[in-house]
Amino acid sequence: MAPILELRGLKAYYGQSEVLHGIDIAVEEGGMTVLLGANGAGKTTTLRAICGMVRSEGEILFTGQRLDRRTTEQIAALGIAHVPEGRGTFIGLTVEENLRLGAYTRGGHPYDGMARMYGYFPILATRRRQQAGTLSGGEQQILAIARALMMAPRLLLLDEPSFGLAPRIVEDIFAIVERIRRDERVSVLLVEQNASLALELADQAYLIETGSVVASGSAKALAENPQVRRSYLGY
Amino acid sequence: MHQFLQQTFSGLSAGAIYASLALALVMIYRATDLVNFAQGEMAMFSTYIAWTLINAGLPFWIAFLITLAVSFVAGMAIERVVIRPVENAPILATVVVTIGLLLILNSLAGWIFTYTVQDFPSPFPDRPVFGALMTTRDLGVIGVTLVMLILLFAFFRFTTTGLAMRAAAQNPESARLCGIRVGRMLAIGWGLAAAIGATAGVMVAPLLFLDPNMMGGVLIYAFAGALLGGITSPVGAVVGGLIVGVTENLVGTYLIASQLKLTVAFVLIIMVLVVRPNGLFGTTIVRRV
Amino acid sequence: MTKDFTAAWRLIGAAVLIALAAALPFAVSTYHAFQLTLVMIYAIAVLGLNILTGYNGQISLGHGGFFAAGAYTAAILMHRYGVPYWATVPPAALICFVLGVLFGLPALRFEGPYLALVTLAMALATPQLLKYFDTWTGGQQGINLLKPVPPHWLGIDRDRWLYLVVLAVLLVAMRVAANILHGRTGRALVAIRDHPIAAAAMGINTARYKTLAFGISTLFTGVAGALSAIVISYVSPEGYGLFLSLSFLVGSAVGGIATIGGAIVGGLFIEFVPNFANDISDAAPWALYGLAMLLFMYAMPRGVVGSLGPWFARSMQRIRPRRAAFDDSEEQLKGRTL
Numbered sequence: 001m002a003p004i005l006e007l008r009g010l011k012a013y014y015g016q017s018e019v020l021h022g023i024d025i026a027v028e029e030g031g032m033t034v035l036l037g038a039n040g041a042g043k044t045t046t047l048r049a050i051c052g053m054v055r056s057e058g059e060i061l062f063t064g065q066r067l068d069r070r071t072t073e074q075i076a077a078l079g080i081a082h083v084p085e086g087r088g089t090f091i092g093l094t095v096e097e098n099l100r101l102g103a104y105t106r107g108g109h110p111y112d113g114m115a116r117m118y119g120y121f122p123i124l125a126t127r128r129r130q131q132a133g134t135l136s137g138g139e140q141q142i143l144a145i146a147r148a149l150m151m152a153p154r155l156l157l158l159d160e161p162s163f164g165l166a167p168r169i170v171e172d173i174f175a176i177v178e179r180i181r182r183d184e185r186v187s188v189l190l191v192e193q194n195a196s197l198a199l200e201l202a203d204q205a206y207l208i209e210t211g212s213v214v215a216s217g218s219a220k221a222l223a224e225n226p227q228v229r230r231s232y233l234g235y
Numbered sequence: 236m237h238q239f240l241q242q243t244f245s246g247l248s249a250g251a252i253y254a255s256l257a258l259a260l261v262m263i264y265r266a267t268d269l270v271n272f273a274q275g276e277m278a279m280f281s282t283y284i285a286w287t288l289i290n291a292g293l294p295f296w297i298a299f300l301i302t303l304a305v306s307f308v309a310g311m312a313i314e315r316v317v318i319r320p321v322e323n324a325p326i327l328a329t330v331v332v333t334i335g336l337l338l339i340l341n342s343l344a345g346w347i348f349t350y351t352v353q354d355f356p357s358p359f360p361d362r363p364v365f366g367a368l369m370t371t372r373d374l375g376v377i378g379v380t381l382v383m384l385i386l387l388f389a390f391f392r393f394t395t396t397g398l399a400m401r402a403a404a405q406n407p408e409s410a411r412l413c414g415i416r417v418g419r420m421l422a423i424g425w426g427l428a429a430a431i432g433a434t435a436g437v438m439v440a441p442l443l444f445l446d447p448n449m450m451g452g453v454l455i456y457a458f459a460g461a462l463l464g465g466i467t468s469p470v471g472a473v474v475g476g477l478i479v480g481v482t483e484n485l486v487g488t489y490l491i492a493s494q495l496k497l498t499v500a501f502v503l504i505i506m507v508l509v510v511r512p513n514g515l516f517g518t519t520i521v522r523r524v
Numbered sequence: 525m526t527k528d529f530t531a532a533w534r535l536i537g538a539a540v541l542i543a544l545a546a547a548l549p550f551a552v553s554t555y556h557a558f559q560l561t562l563v564m565i566y567a568i569a570v571l572g573l574n575i576l577t578g579y580n581g582q583i584s585l586g587h588g589g590f591f592a593a594g595a596y597t598a599a600i601l602m603h604r605y606g607v608p609y610w611a612t613v614p615p616a617a618l619i620c621f622v623l624g625v626l627f628g629l630p631a632l633r634f635e636g637p638y639l640a641l642v643t644l645a646m647a648l649a650t651p652q653l654l655k656y657f658d659t660w661t662g663g664q665q666g667i668n669l670l671k672p673v674p675p676h677w678l679g680i681d682r683d684r685w686l687y688l689v690v691l692a693v694l695l696v697a698m699r700v701a702a703n704i705l706h707g708r709t710g711r712a713l714v715a716i717r718d719h720p721i722a723a724a725a726m727g728i729n730t731a732r733y734k735t736l737a738f739g740i741s742t743l744f745t746g747v748a749g750a751l752s753a754i755v756i757s758y759v760s761p762e763g764y765g766l767f768l769s770l771s772f773l774v775g776s777a778v779g780g781i782a783t784i785g786g787a788i789v790g791g792l793f794i795e796f797v798p799n800f801a802n803d804i805s806d807a808a809p810w811a812l813y814g815l816a817m818l819l820f821m822y823a824m825p826r827g828v829v830g831s832l833g834p835w836f837a838r839s840m841q842r843i844r845p846r847r848a849a850f851d852d853s854e855e856q857l858k859g860r861t862l
Contacts, residue, residue, distance in 0.1 A: 051412065076414035088409035090402050101402050104395070105414035151414070270637055317818065324825030327577070331777040332821050334770055338814030346808040455648065462641045498652050501645035508642070512633045 002064070004029040004187045005050070005155055010058040012042070012049040019045050021211045022058065027155070027204070032181055032188040034198040034219065036232060037208035043191040044085050046208070047157045050189075051075050051082050062155065077105045081148035082157040089140050089147075091133030095124055098132050098143055102150030117146040120176070138169035145176065149184065156186045162194045170194065174201060195232040199223045207232075240368050242484045248373035249442075250480020251380040255435035256450075256457035257464065257472035258384070259428035264466050266404040266424045267318075268326065272333040275454030276340035277313070278432030279447060281306040282440050283348050285433070286355055295358045299437055303430045310429025311422040318425070319418075344447040355440035376438045383434055384473065387427070400424060455497075456483065459504050465517025474515065479504065542695065549687040550680075559795055561687045561755050564694045565748050567791030570775045571701055571784065572744030577773075578782030579705055580737040581717035582631065586643030588768035589650040590742040592759075594620050594749025599667045599759045600660060609672040609754045613693070613747055620746020621739045628738025632731055647769040654761035666760025669753065686755050693751060697744060701784050704740065713737055745772075778820050780827025789828045793820070 003026035012020035020042050027033045035043045049056040052072045060067040067075055076082070081102075090098050099114050106113070118125035121142050127135060132143060141161055148156055158177065162170040178201050181188050192198035198219075199205060205222040207215040215225060222228050256274060263271045281302055288298035317336055321329045359375030391397035403410040403420035410417050435457075436450060443449050460479040464471025482503055487496045508514065549557035573587050597619050598612035627646070634642055654661045661667070674685030704710055712733050715723040724730045753759050775794040779786025793816075801812035824831040 053408070053411075072408075072411035073414050073416045076412055082412045084409070084412065088406065088412065090406055090409060092405050093398075093401065097398055097402075100395070100398060101410075101413045101415070104399060107395075147413075264637070270640070320822045321825055324821065325781075327583075327773075327777045327781055328821045328825040331774050331817050334774060335814035335817030335821070338817070339811045342808040342811035342814065346811070455644070458644070459641060462638055466637050495652055495656060498645070498649040501649065505642055505645060508638060509630060509633060512635075512638060514638075 002029065003027055004063055005189065006059070006061040007046070007050070008059040008061070010046070010049060010056060010060065012045050012054050012056040014045075014054065019211050020049065020056070023208070023211075023213055025206055025213070025216075027187055027189050029187050030181075030185060031203040032177075032190060032201060033204040033206070034190045034192055034202035035206050035208055036192065036195050036198065036222075036228070038232075039193070040210075041208045042211040043208055044159055045211075047082060047084075047159050047189070047191055050157065051080065076151070079151065079154040080157065081151045081153035081155070083144045083148045083159060083161065085159040085163070087140050087144040089132045089135075089144055091131065093132060094129050095132055095135070095143055096128045098147050099124070099150050102147035105151055113150045113152070117150060120149075120180070121146055138165050138173070141165065141169075141173055142176070145173075145180070149180065149186075152184075153186060156180075156188045158188060158190045160191055160193060162192065162197070170197065174198075177201070195228070196223075199233075237368070238488070239485075242488045243481055244369040245373055246481035246484030247477055248369070248376045248480070249439075249484065250460075250477035251377045252435045252439045252453060252476075253457045253460045253480050254473040254476025255380055255383065255431050255438075256453060257461035257476040258387070258469055259431040259435075260457060260461045261464075261466060261469055261472040262424055262428050262431075264461075265469075266400075266421055267322075267329075269329050269333070270458070270466075271428070272330065272454070273336035273340060274428065274432055275450035275457070276337045276344070277306070277310065277429050278436035278453075279450040280340050280344055281309075281429065281433030282355070282436035282445060282449070283344055285437050286348075286353065286440070286445055289356060295356065299358075302433050302437065306429040306433035307426040310426040313429070314422045314425035341447050348447070350447060353445040355437075355445045357441035372441070379434065379438060383431065387431075396420075396423070452497075456480070456500075459501065462514055463504050463507060465514030467518060468514070468516035471514055471516030545691055546688060549684045554681060554683040557683045557687045558755070559799075561683070561690050562752070563788070563791040563795045564687075564690045565751050565755065565791070566772070566775060566794045567787040568690075568694055568697050568751070569745045569748035570772055570779060570790040570794075571697060571787035572741040572746075572748070573772050573776045574779075574781055574783065574787055575701060575705070575713075575744065576737055576741035577776060578780075579710060579717065580713045580734060582734065582737065583636070583640050584643040584741075585640050585766075585769050585773065586646035586650075587742070587745050587772045588764050588766065589646045590620050590623065590745045591749035591752070591768060591772075592650050592654065592761075592764035593623055593742075594746030595753040595759050595764070596654070596661055596667075596749075597746070598750035598753040599669055602669055602753075603667050610689070612754070613750050616750035617743050617747045620749070621743040623746075624739040624742025625735050627742070628735035631738065632734055643769075644766070647766045651761040651765045654764065661761070662759075664761065666758060669757040669759075671757045672754060690751055690755065693747065697747070698784055698787075701744070705784070709733070709736070774817055776827075778817070778824075778827055780830030780833065783827065783829040783833060785833070786827050786829035 005027040007023055007025040010020055010023040011018055023046060025033070025046070035046060037043050045054060048054045050060055050067065052067065052070055052075050056068065062078060062080065065078070090101065096114070099117060103113050123139055124143060124146060127139065132140065135143060145158070145161070161173050161177065165173065174197055177188065177190070180186060190198060190202065199222060202219040205217065205219045206213050207222065207228060215222060215228060223233070256278065259274050260270060263269060284305055285298050285302040288301055289295060293301070313336070317332065318329065321332050357372055357375070359372045362371045363369070364371050364374060391401060399410065399415045400420045400423060402413070403415055403417045404424070407417045435453070439453060440449065456479050457476060460476035461472045462475070463478060464473070464475025479500070483496065483500050486499050486503070491499055549560065569587065569591055573584060576582050576584055594616040597616040601607040601612045601615060602609060631639055631642060655663055658664070671682055672686065674680060674682055678685065705713070712723070712728050715728060716730050716733055720730060771794045775790025776786070778793045779788065779790035797816050798809065798813050801809040801816070805812055
């Protein structure tokens with residue numbers, strides 16, 4: 001199967017500094033790929049580069065189309081949903097309005113999509129008229145994922161969904177992500193610091209350190225890689 | 236007492252106009268963190284367009300609607316052509332650009348339409364009503380403003396584009412990730428603000444008489460009203476504008492005549508702001524360090 | 525060795541510039557000397573605004589009011605009390621400093637557009653107040669002043685003498701500004717501008733510095749106002765309205781809001797561009813002035829000195845031998861803008 005997303009020799013820049021030094025990544029269609037690495041390694045930058053949010057060079061191919069010259073809005077319209085670091089929720093708008101916005105690229109009537117989201121995430125149904133900013137961290141994360149799914153995307157980019165959340169909630173969220181991947185048939189590119197949990201779910205994994213890929217392979221292989229175990233899995 | 240009520244109501248009528256322009260200012264501020272100093276001159280120019288159409292024989296309301304459409308398009312064009320080049324520049328540069336735009340519009344209006352003060356017809360007859368407390372003209376102005384506010388509210392609350400605009404103003408990056416073309420939303424915002432300004436101009440022209448400097452004072456009061464209400468709050472803009480209108484009238488009647496009226500009105504507004512530095516409905520911005 | 529070398533060159537360069545500036549009025553007509561004097565007066569006023577808005581981030585739409593305060597102080601002292609012109613500047617400076625501090629204290633509560641409104645109120649109130657207190661200010665008609673007489677032994681005419689006087693004041697003002705801004709106070713102001721919470725957490729007395737910034741800023745502008753009264757020999761309420769305040773703001777932005785040299789560029793812009801606009805078009809000169817503002821902001825959004833300055837400094841670094849790392853902080857301070 002051809003990869004749904006391919007990065008070839010991707011370099012990214014913040015101002016004058018080069019922060020990604022030629023990355024090669026492939027995400028299999030229908031699979032889950034995880035990017036591991038410490039803070040500042042370049043994982044979030046990679047996702048941002050895919051969505052055209054930072055200056056980059058190199059090739060970004062999505063179902064064979066090049067993304068490099070496109071604007072963020074255009075990339076979203078192609079079916080890539082990005083749940084950014086910090087969730088990016090519209091805190092001033094209600095839960096329902098957030099979901100409606102998720103379906104913006106699908107035009108008119110998102111209501112059937114919303115019903116499905118409320119099915120997956122009953123908590124959102126309870127809070128549908130509440131301002132998103134009043135939700136707890138875990139609820140906001142769920143909302144952000146739901147909003148992304150309203151797009152019926154082909155590729156879901158998830159940036160550190162576990163960030164700042166209690167372990168119990170993190171497990172719930174990951175269970176949701178796994179279920180989504182199966183039921184919605186979405187390909188997922190996940191960025192995570194919480195390596196052990198991510199490696200259990202993912203098919204493929206890449207380890208990024210200071211802007212370069214230093215290890216890659218199946219998730220199982222990386223979980224058994226001694227270097228990874230020492231640095232990121234703690235044993 | 237009668238005079239008090241009378242002045243209050245006519246203040247509400249003036250206040251409705253300040254409220255409209257204040258709303259336009261707030262809309263643009265919410266989207267761009269920028270106070271559009273040229274909003275008044277844009278409104279003035281629109282009013283001249285309406286005047287030209289009326290003089291050409293068109294009935295008032297047709298001329299008004301055409302003016303609204305033209306102003307909307309012109310507002311969008313101004314955002315794209317004049318403001319877009321400095322949208323990533325320091326705020327001060329954008330402020331200077333709006334000041335420059337103010338001068339350009341004022342000067343062009345004077346050149347094209349001359350500085351002669353003109354009469355502007357009002358669609359509402361000027362008859363006293365409710366025992367001479369108000370005139371039908373006051374009611375008309377308030378009525379038009381109310382209709383406009385309701386339409387705007389409905390637009391932002393119930394339409395997809397309105398929602399997208401609110402999203403783009405709050406969080407442009409997330410909006411882009413949803414596929415919203417933030418640049419276009421900005422332009423629409425400017426278009427709407429221009430149309431609102433045109434309404435204010437057309438409503439106020441019969442009272443102030445039409446000349447290129449007509450909107451200068453109105454803009455200042457609108458600015459004060461917007462801030463009094465809280466620069467980020469549309470409801471605040473309307474309430475603030477109304478309060479400023481009433482205050483201005485009452486100060487002028489009871490406290491002090493023309494010369495210092497503006498100063499006193501401002502001092503009162505500032506006193507309120509000292510107590511509530513973010514305006515009546517403004518939210519304190521909680522900054523995370 | 526390197527440091528002495530560059531310092532010597534800087535001194536020579538400065539001396540040459542000053543000599544040229546002093547010689548300039550004699551190479552042009554008296555009217556042009558008068559205009560250049562106004563340029564320098566506006567530069568001092570704009571410098572005041574730069575200190576406040578550029579280095580401390582507090583926006584002011586009301587500096588015309590402080591300019592007027594300085595002008596009328598000088599005018600009243602000369603007209604009513606026969607004070608010689610040169611002796612009116614210190615009192616004007618002091619009064620404007622006090623006014624600035626008094627204004628700066630309540631202004632602490634306001635930020636951004638709210639502060640703009642408060643200062644706007646001041647700009648609008650100024651002509652009204654000047655007309656109201658007409659026993660002191662001469663009301664609508666203003667005050668006519670006698671033009672100062674230059675010392676006989678110099679043998680130059682009035683306009684050129686005043687040019688030199690104002691030049692001296694400008695140089696002192698720039699020196700003082702440089703000392704303040706490149707020293708501890710300046711760093712505190714910039715810290716407060718960029719990261720007010722962090723600055724306060726580090727123990728910087730934010731309130732004191734902000735109020736001080738206001739006072740220093742209005743002092744400069746007030747001195748400029750006093751000089752303007754002396755040079756133009758006339759004050760009237762109409763000259764000190766909102767347009768003047770906005771002109772200062774525009775001059776500040778065009779020159780470079782957080783620069784010292786930019787103030788001179790700003791002064792040039794305020795004085796000459798409207799004149800050029802008038803020459804080009806009789807019908808809509810202000811439209812051209814407005815257009816000039818737009819074009820300057822599109823081309824150089826950080827102002828002339830603000831944009832060209834860092835570029836210039838970088839190319840100078842390629843020519844000169846590299847200086848120690850901590851010297852760059854000064855360049856960074858100069859490059860920051862609002």
